[in-house]
Amino acid sequence: MGPNGFGALEGVAAVVATWMAIGVLGLLRPRDLRFVRALFVGGAATALALVAIALVALWQPAQSTTLPLGLPDLPFHLRIDALSALFLAMLGCANAPISLYSSGYFRAGEGTAPGLICFQYHAFLAAMAMVLVADDAYLFMVAWESMALASFFLVTTDHRIPEIRRAGFLYLLIAHVGATAILLCFGVLQGGRGDYTFSGMRSVALAGAWPSAGFFLALFGFGAKAGLLPLHVWLPEAHPAAPSPVSALMSGVMLKTAIYGLLRVTFDLLHLQLWWWGVIALTLGLLTALFGVVFAAVQTDMKRLLAYSSIENIGVIVAAIGLAILFQANAKPLLAGIALTAALYHALNHAFMKSLLFLATGSVLHATRERSLGKLGGLIHKMPWVAACALVGTLAIAGLPPLNGFVSEWLLLQAFLFTPSLPQSFVTMLVPLAAAALVLAVAVAAYVMVKFYGVIFLGRPRESSLANAHDAGRRERAALVVLALGCLFLGLFPVNVIGGIDRVNALLIATTVLPAGHSNWLLLAPIATGRSSYMPLIVFAVIIAVVLITIVAIRRVWHGRLRRANAWDCGYPLQTARMQDTAEGFGQPIRQVFEPFFRMQRHLPSPFDERPRYEVRVSDPFWEGIYVPIARGAERIASVAGLIQHRRIGVYLTVSFLTLIALLFFGR
C-alpha cells in the first residue's frame, strides 16, 4: 500500500490483470460478436479506472513493489512515480474512448476472429501499462517486446493481404532491432554490476564515454519505436495496415511509450546530461518533424497521411526533449522545465488529436470502404457527427488557438525564444534557426490538415458510391465526441494540466514551471506575465462572443434571408465533382517547393491519349537510400559466407583441418 493508504501500484496491477482477463474471456468465445463487444466496453471502463488511479498517483510520492515472477535474482520490480502516472493517465484517457469505439467498430468475418482480436488488443494494453510501471530492465524489456508482439498481431489482423504481412514484418523487424538496442543500453546502464533494477542504475555513476553510449543506444532504440528518422519507415506501412482503433492506439499511445522510455533513461536513469546530446536530439527531432509533415502533404491515402503526421509530431516532441536536455546540461532548470512541459503537453495533445483523427478515418473507412483521398469528398453531409469531431481534431493538430495543439506549440516557442546566450555560442545561433524550422513545420501541418479535412469531408463526393455513406454508430460517435471534448479541455485549461505536468518536472529536473503560489487558473504565464502570457479561455470566449453578437446583430438589423442556388463558380456552366482539387493537386505546391527531397515517378498523359491519366507516386528516399542497400549488403555477405557451403567432403575436411592447424599454430 502507498504511504497514505492508497495503493496506486496495486490499482495498476489490478487494471492490467483485468485487461488480461478480458482478453482471455474473448478467447473463450472468439466468434461471438455481441459478447466481444461487451468485453470491449468493459475494457473501456477499466481504462477509466486507470485514469482515476493515475491521477491520484500523480500527486503522491513514488511507490514501488516487486512481484514473485522474473529471473531468480531479478524479480519483477514495479514502481509508479509522477512520470509513469502521467503516461498511465494518457494511456487511460486515450484508451477509454478507443475501446468504446472498438466495441462498435470490429465486425465479424474481417480476417482474425473478433475474440482473438480482443485478446491481442487487451494484451497490447496490458503490455503498455506494464512498460510504464516497470522498474527493472528485464520486466521493461519483456513488457516492451510483448507490446510490439501484440501490436504486430493486431496490425496483421487481415493477414491474407501480402502488403499487410509485409508491413507487419517490417514493423516487427525494426521494433526488434530497436529493442535489442534498448537492451544494450540497459547493459551499459547497469555499469557492470549485474544489477538490472532501475534503482540500481540510478545509483551508478558511469564514467567516460559510457553515458553517451547509453544515451545514443536509447535514442536509437526508442527512436525506432517512435518513428524517428531514419527508422520511421515502418510507421507509414503499419498504420494503414492496422484496423483504425489499433492505428489510433499505436499512434496515440504506443509511440508515447517510446517517449516515456527516452525520458526515463535520459533524465532519470542517467546521472548526467551532456549539452551536445541535446543538440543532436533537437536536430534529429526537427528533421523528423519537417520530413514527416512534408511527406504528409503529398500523401493520397488518408491513414498514410496521418501516419506521416504522427512522425512529425514525434519529431516535435523529441526536439522539445532535446531542448530540455540542452538547457538542463547548461543548468537552466526553468527553461528546461518549459521545454519538458512542452514535450509532455504535446505528447498528451497528440494522444487525443491523433486518436480522434484515426478513429474518424475508421468511421469513414467503414462508411465508404475507401481509404484513398482521391475517391472521397463531401462526407460532411452524410456523416455530420464524424465531420464535426474531425474538425476539432483538424484544428487542434494544425496548432490553431484556442485548441490544444497550440498550447504545446506556444510553450515550446517560449522555450526557444527565451534562450539566454548559452555557453556554446553556435548553439545560441542554432536555437533561432531551430525555432524557424519548428514554426515552418507547424505551418505546413496546417496546410496538411486543411487538405485532409477539405478533401475528405468538404466539397462534392468524388465517387457516386459515397451517396450511401452513413454516419458512425452511437458508440463510435460517443468516443469521437469524448476525444474532441478532451482536445478542447486541453486547449482551454492549460494551467490545470501543467499543474499535473509540473509533478513530472519536479521529479525529473527538480523544478516547476508554474510559480509555487500560482492561483490564477486562467492565466498561463510560465516565466512572468510581462514576458509572455496566454489565456485560451478568454480568447475562446471573445471569439465565441463576437460570433454570437454578429449573428444576433445581423438577424436583428437585416432579417437575414437566404436562398439556395447552383454554385456560381465564375459562371462556368459545367460543374462536376471531378473538377475539384484532388489530393495530388493539393499536394502539388509542396511537391514543387520541396522537390529535391522526393523521389517521384510522374506519369503525364499525352495529348492524344484516349483516356488520359495523371499519376504521381512519391516514395520515401530513406527506403532506397538506406534500407535497400542494407538488404543488398546482407545478401552479399550471405552469398560470400555460403561459398564454403555445398562443396565436396574434401573441402569440408580441409576447412576443419586448416582450423585445427591454425588453432595449433596460434594456440601455442
Place this chain on the structure above:
Amino acid sequence: MISTTPVGFQLINLFAAILLLLAFAMLAQRRVVSLIDLFVAQGFVLALSTAVVAYTTNQPHLYQSTALTLVLKVALLPWILHRLVRKLDVRWEFEGLINIPTTMLIGIVLVVFSFNLALPISQLASTVTRSTLGIALASIMLSFLMMITRRKAIPQVIGFLSMENGLFFAATSATYGMPMVVELGVALDVLVGMLILGVFFFQIREQFDSLDLAHFENVRDQPPR
C-alpha cells in the same frame, strides 16, 4: 617406475619411424588393395611397439591391448576391407584431388610442424616417449591429409582407420595406454563403425552405383533467388 632398457626405447623409436614411413607410403599409394596391405603393416607395427612398451615398462594390461590391436587391426578390419573391395570391386583409386608429389611436400611440412609442436611436450616427457608423441601427431596429420586428398570412400575410411592407429600409438607410447575400459570402448567403436560402414557402402552402391564421392557433390544449399 619406468625401467628403461636402451634396446627398448631404440626399438620404440624405430617402430615410430616405421609408422611415419608407412603413413607416407599410404599417402603416396594409389592402389586400394595395397593401401589395405599398408594398413595391415601399420597395425602390425603398432602391435609390436605396444608389446615392446608393455615389456619395457612392464605394464601387463598393454599386452591385452596388443592382442586387441592384432585381432582388430591386423585381422578383422583388413578382412572386412578386402571383402568390400572384392564385392564392390573398386581396386583402383584414380588421381586424387592433389597430385602425389604435392601431397608429399605438404606431408613433410606437416611432419615438421607437428614435430616442433610436440617438442616442448617431449622436453618434459619421460625418456621413452621423447619423440614418439611428435611422430604420432605427425602420422595423425598425415592420415588427415590423406582423407582430404582421396576421392573415393574406401580410401577415406582407410585414412580414418590409420588416424585411429596414430591415436592408438600416441596412447600407448606416450602414456603407456589409456585405462583398459577406455581402450575397449575405443576399439568397440572402431569395429562398430567399420561394420556400419560395410553395410553403408552397399547402400551407397545401390543408390549411386559407384563409391566415388563426386556423386555427393550435388548442391544442397540453394543460392539466394
Place this chain on the structure above:
Amino acid sequence: MIEIVLVLAVPVVGATTLGALGDRPYAATINAATGLCTLLAAIALTAHVVAHGPLLALGDQFLVDPFNVFLVALTALVGFTTAVFSRGYMTIEEQRGRVTLGRLRLYHAMFQLFMFTMLLALLTNNVGILWVAMEAATLTTVLLVSLYRTPASLEAAWKYFILCGVGIAQALFGTILLYFAAEKVLGAGGGALLWTKLQSVRAGLEPTVLSLAFVFLLVGYGTKVGLVPLHNWLPDAHAEGPSPVSAVLSGLLLNVALYAVVRCKILVDGALPGAFAQNLLIGFGLLSVVVAAFLLLRQKDIKRLFAYSSIEHMGIVTFAFGIGGPIANFAGLLHMTVHSLTKSAIFFTAGHAAQKTGTHIMDDIRGLITISPIVGWGLALGALAILGMPPFGVFASEFLVLTTAMREQPWATPFLLAALGVGFAAIFSKVQPMIFGETTDARLPARPAMLPVFIHLALVLMLGLWIPPFLADWYRAAARLIG
C-alpha cells in the same frame, strides 16, 4: 546411486527389446514407455540430488553435479516427448511407405541406444568414457539420419560420419594429451581420467600440454557442437533425417557436446594463466552466431533453416561461456535448456507441417493457420520464442548475455546486434508467410500430435517468467563451477 543405474539401464533394456520387436505395431508405444521410464528415473535422480546434493557413484566412475543433473533431466524429458511425438509421426511415415517395418525396428532401437549414449556421456566421470559415448552417439545417429536411405540422406549420413568421426578423433587425441598431462600428477591408472580428480589437481597440470589438449578437444567436440567453421555436417544431418531425429540432434546432441567442451574449459581455466580458453570460445561463438545468421538468409528448406538457427544459438551459448562470470554462465546454461526445448518443439511442428503439405520447401508451404490452426500457432509461437521474443525463456538468456557482453566485450555487441537482426529478418520473413497467407491445401482431418510441442513451449514460457528455485540454484552452482 541406484537411480544412476536405472537411468542408464532403462534405455539399454528398451533398446534391446525394441531391437527384438521394434517392428511390431506397439513398438512405438514401448519406445514412448521406455522414454517415460527413463524420465521417471531421471526425476528420481534429480530428486535425490535435490535432497542430498551432488554424488559420486560406482567407484567414482559416475558423477552427478549441478552442471549435468539438469542436463540429464532435460535429456530424459526431450527424449520422452520426442518418443511420444515420433509415435504419431513415424506411423504416418510408415503408412506413406517412406520407411519399412525393418527400418522402423532399427529406428526404435537406435533411438533408445542414442538416448543411452547421451545419458552416459552426461553421467560419466571419465573423460575417456565420455569420448566413447560421444563416438557411439555419432554411430547411432548416423544410422538414424540415413534411415530413409535416399541418396540425399545417405550423403548426409556419410558427411556426418566422416566429419564427426575425424573431429572426434581429434578429441581422442586431446583426451590422450590430457591423460598424458594428468598422469604426471596423478600417476597412471584410471584416476587420471576422472573429472573430479582432474579438477582437484587442475592447477598443477602442465600448461603447454593442456593448451594443446584443449585445442584438440575443442576442435573435436566443437565439430559436434556445430561451431563454425566445423559445422558443415549439421544442416544436412538435420535436414535429411526424420523430424524426431532432427529434434534430438538439435535438442540433445549439441547440448551434450557443448557440455563436454565446457568441462574441458573448466580444466584449462584452472591450469592456464591467460584467458586462452575464454578467447577461443568467444571467437568461435561470435563467428558461429554471425556466419549462421547470414547463412539463414539463403535457406529454402524449413528443417535446414532451423538447423542453421541451432548453430546460431550454440554460438550464443559458447559466447556466453566464453565471457564467463556468474551471470554469463547462468545465461549460457539457461540458454542451453530453453534452446533444446524450443528447437525440438519447432522440429516437431516443422515435421508436421512438412507431413501435411508434403514438402520441406518453405515457398511451397502456405497458410498453415488455415490448414491446421494448432500447427500454425505452434510454429508461430515456436519461431517467435526461438527468435528471442519475450516472455519466452530464450529472451531471458539472451537478455543476460547481451547486457553482460555490453560491459565485458563491447566490441562484440555490434556483431551480435547485426547478427540477431539479420537472423530475425531471415527466419521471420520465411516463417510468416508459411503460417499466414492464402493456401490451396485443404484443411486436414488428422489431428496432429502437438501435445509435446505445447508442453515444451509452456516450459519455455515458464522459464521466461519464473525459474524454479532449485533449478536456479543448480544454474548458479554450475555457473560458479564453470567460473
Place this chain on the structure above:
Amino acid sequence: MTLTGLLLQILQVAIALALAPLLVGWVNQCRASLANKRPPSILLPYRTIHKLFVKDAVVAENASPMFRLAPYVVFGAMCCASAIVPSLATDVPFASAADAIALVGLFALARVFIALAAMDIGTSFGSLGARREMFIGFLAEPALLMVLFTASLISGSTSLPTIVDTLAHRELAIYPSLAFAGVAFTMISLAENARIPIDNPATHLELTMIHEAMILEYSARHLALLEWASALKLFNYSCIGIALFVPFGIAEGASGLGMLAAVPALIAKLAVGGAALALIETVSAKLRLFRAPEFLGAAFLLAVLGMLVNLLLGS
C-alpha cells in the same frame, strides 16, 4: 480586469472596426490617383459593406453549415486580433490574454476557416483558391513569427504591449535587426493581405486570383463580413507594423483620454502607411504564382537573419 479596462478594450476594437474600411478606401484612392484614374470615394468600402448586408444571401445547394459559419469565425478572429494589437494603448486588459504567437495563431485560424469554406462548395476555383491561400500562408506565417520574435528578442517578451513599451518608451536606440525585420514584415503583409505582387484584390482573373477565388461563392452578409474581416486584417497588419517600427505616440497605460489622444497619431501613421502600400502596389508588377515561394522565402530568410543579427550584435 476592471470595468473601465473592459470599456477601453471595447472602445479600441470599435475604433479598429470603424477605421478598417476607411484604410481600405484610402489605399484604393491612392492607387487610383497614382494610376491617374479618378479616385473613388474614400467611403466606398462602407457603402459596399452596407449594400451587401441588406441584400438577400444566395448560397450554393451543397453548401454545408461550415460554409455559413466560416465568415463569422473569420470576422471573430479578426476582431479578437484587433483587440490584441496595441493600436491605441499598450495596457489594455485583453493584451495579456494573447501574445504575439497567439496573434499569429488567430490569423492562421481565420485562414484555415476561410480555406475550408472555400473547399466546401466543391467548385474548381474554390479549391484552387484554398490551396493557394494555404500555400502562401504556410510560407508567410513562419516569416511573420520570425519578425515578431526579432522584436521580442529585443524586448525579452512576446506580449505586444511590452514590446511596444520597450521600443517606444525606452531611450531611443537603433536596432539594426529591426531593419531586416521591417523589410520582411512589409513583404509578408503584402502577401497576407492579397496585395500585388502576390495577389490582386481588384481582379477576378482565374489564373492569378487567390483571395477572391476563395470568396467567389459568397454573397450578401457573408461576403460583407469577409470584406470587413479582410479590411480589419489590413488594419491589424498596419497596426502591428506601426507598433513594431514606429511605436511612438501609442498611449501608455490605459486611460480613455490617452487613448483618444492616440487616435490622430494612429490615423496619420495609417495614412502614410496606406499611401506607401498603394505606391508599392503601383510600382511593382504581379509575380507569377510559382515565384511566390521565392518572394516569401526571401521574407522568411530576412526575418531569420534579423534574429541572427540581433543575437550577434545583441541588439
